[in-house]
Amino acid sequence: MRYYLETTVVALVAAAVALFVVAVVHRVTRRLGGRSRLMTELTDHAHRPFRVAATVVAIQFAVRFSTGYGVGTHWRQLLLHLLVLAVIASVAWLVAALLVVVEDTALARFRVDVPDNRHARRVRTQVVMLRRLTIAVIVILTLGVMLMTFPAVRGVGAGVLTSAGVVGVVAALAAQSLLGNVFAGLQLAFSDAVRLDDVVVVEGEWGRIEELTLSYVVVQIWDDRRLILPTSYFTSKPFQNWTRTEAAVLGTAEFDVDWSVPVQAMREELRRLVESSDLWDGRVCVLQVTDATGGTVRIRALVSAADAGSLWDLRCLVREHLVAWVRDQRPVAMPRVRTELGDADSRLPWQWVQPRRATPRLTDGDVPDDARLFGGSDDGDARSEAFVGPDEPAEARR
Numbered sequence: 001m002r003y004y005l006e007t008t009v010v011a012l013v014a015a016a017v018a019l020f021v022v023a024v025v026h027r028v029t030r031r032l033g034g035r036s037r038l039m040t041e042l043t044d045h046a047h048r049p050f051r052v053a054a055t056v057v058a059i060q061f062a063v064r065f066s067t068g069y070g071v072g073t074h075w076r077q078l079l080l081h082l083l084v085l086a087v088i089a090s091v092a093w094l095v096a097a098l099l100v101v102v103e104d105t106a107l108a109r110f111r112v113d114v115p116d117n118r119h120a121r122r123v124r125t126q127v128v129m130l131r132r133l134t135i136a137v138i139v140i141l142t143l144g145v146m147l148m149t150f151p152a153v154r155g156v157g158a159g160v161l162t163s164a165g166v167v168g169v170v171a172a173l174a175a176q177s178l179l180g181n182v183f184a185g186l187q188l189a190f191s192d193a194v195r196l197d198d199v200v201v202v203e204g205e206w207g208r209i210e211e212l213t214l215s216y217v218v219v220q221i222w223d224d225r226r227l228i229l230p231t232s233y234f235t236s237k238p239f240q241n242w243t244r245t246e247a248a249v250l251g252t253a254e255f256d257v258d259w260s261v262p263v264q265a266m267r268e269e270l271r272r273l274v275e276s277s278d279l280w281d282g283r284v285c286v287l288q289v290t291d292a293t294g295g296t297v298r299i300r301a302l303v304s305a306a307d308a309g310s311l312w313d314l315r316c317l318v319r320e321h322l323v324a325w326v327r328d329q330r331p332v333a334m335p336r337v338r339t340e341l342g343d344a345d346s347r348l349p350w351q352w353v354q355p356r357r358a359t360p361r362l363t364d365g366d367v368p369d370d371a372r373l374f375g376g377s378d379d380g381d382a383r384s385e386a387f388v389g390p391d392e393p394a395e396a397r398r
Contacts, residue, residue, distance in 0.1 A: 007066045014062035018054040025050075041101040041108075049097040053090035060087050085146055092142040099134050103127050121195040125212055128196070129189035132214055184231040185214035194234055194241060199249075199308040201240035203227065206308075222312070242308050250284055250304050251311040253318040256296045257326060261333035263289060263299070266322065267370055269329075270301050273321050279314040281306045284380075286373050296335050302373060 026047050032039040060083040067076050107127055188194055189212070198209045202219060205227055211218035217234060219227040233239075242249050267287040274280040284304035291298035301318050305311035326333050374384035 007063060010066040011059045011062045014058040015055050018058035019051065022047075022051045022054050041104050045101050045104070046094070046097045049090065049094040053087075053094045056083065056086045056090045059083065081149065084149055088142060088146050088149075092138055096135055096138050099138075100131065103131050121197050122192055125195040126189045128212065129185060129214065133186070136214075182214045182231075184235045185212070188212065188217075188231055188234055193244075194239075198244065199242040201242070202229065202233075208308075248281060248283065248304060248306050249308055249311050250302060251315045253301045253303070253315050253322070254290075255299045255301075255319075255322060255326070256335055257299060257333045258336055259292070259295075259297055261297065261299070261326070262330060263287070265330070266299065266325070269325050270303075270318065270322065271370055273318065274303055274314070277314065277317060279305055279310045279317065281310075284373075285370050286380075287370060288373065295337065 026043065029039045029043045060080070063083060064080060067079075107124055194200065194209055194212070194217075196209050196212055200207065200209060200219065205219065205221050205225075207219045207221035207227065209217065210220040210226070213231070215231060217229050217231055219229065221227055270287050271285055274285050281304055284302060286302040288300055288302070289297050290300045301322065303311075303314055303318060305314050372380055374380055
């Protein structure tokens, strides 16, 4: 009985010493945390697993060296085996926490709260995917090592670690869909096709990438619904990514109006509206007649904004303002259906009425910049070269 009491006291003393050492290290790292981001992350995330691992290791060594009187007994072997399993689990927890600390320190260097955060979002996506993968690998390796500590099933544990190829083939046959999503998730993370916080249009829904895992992707739709899709969807089906190269995007607002609409006056009203709004980023403001069939003309207002959210509000603002402008200032331009009645010989009045004055025609140099999408400004010239080609002569573009 005296030996058992001594073993208990030694184990408690070893645990107390380990906790004291951990407390000292924690205080030192906390003081250095103001100077180093790495020390701050260690203090916040690695303190608890380090304390558990140090305590378990200290108790394991204390029990091993203070139970020499029980060598060969069943209870000693069982106790040491349980402590070994605890050491393996706590050390694996500590390793995973250290990896998380390194990843968080790397992420802190890339800010996503800036206008041009495309590179930061790409790095964040890759680091998050690597974190999930490394934690999964650590868990599998930990289970394999713990399994190898059992003599009766050591062969099974060795097989888990050394026969990964055979197990992989069997798993691939049994879970083709799951593994396909895992590989698709890795492909998405490193191919830069989609990143966290990217604005996408998928399945007819407009939203942003909220979460990207190895098996599924969560899209937060604009009305706060969540669309959950397998990662293989983004590698096998087309989708729109509005922020792949930059956050700034273009958007349209279309109107069907009468042929009598004063296009230039409407163009000037659009310019006045966007210049007075803080939603416009100053890049593109174009109004063009894109169609003239069915008794009406279709006018398209093309505007730009710094991000997708601002563009949505700007498009709605343009629609509301120009609809009110046509209704209040140019009511004759509202869509209408005309019926003309002729005389007995089917002659119409406009056939013999001469126009009072000729309609002036604008020369090429008189066309305003906000009447062109592919030209007229630096941004329009760059867009023209991107869609037409810099080597093609200017005459061929018209």
